[in-house]
Amino acid sequence: MNDKTVDPRLLEMLRCPACVRSGPQAGLLDRHGNWLVCRDCSRKYPIRDGIPVMLIEEGDKYKATAIQDLPATAQ
Ligand SMILES: [Zn+2]
Numbered sequence: 912m913n914d915k916t917v918d919p920r921l922l923e924m925l926r927c928p929a930c931v932r933s934g935p936q937a938g939l940l941d942r943h944g945n946w947l948v949c950r951d952c953s954r955k956y957p958i959r960d961g962i963p964v965m966l967i968e969e970g971d972k973y974k975a976t977a978i979q980d981l982p983a984t985a986q
Pocket of ligand 1: 927929938951952
């Protein structure tokens with residue numbers, strides 16, 4: 912099951928850990944399926960089993976991957 916819901920209030924609070932220090936509106940994330948994509952640095956954080964994995968090392972893995980080329984679920 913990859914279709915678990917994530918609490919929208921949680922998603923609203925989340926920020927990219929690599930960018931959040933730059934300011935209160937930095938590191939905002941857009942959700943694309945099972946991914947959260949940072950608007951500032953394009954790091955992509957996977958959502959695994961309904962839990963966003965907010966680790967910079969994870970975000971780095973698909974940083975250069977276009978949103979449409981992301982796998983449905985992170986490996
Ligand atoms: Zn970022």
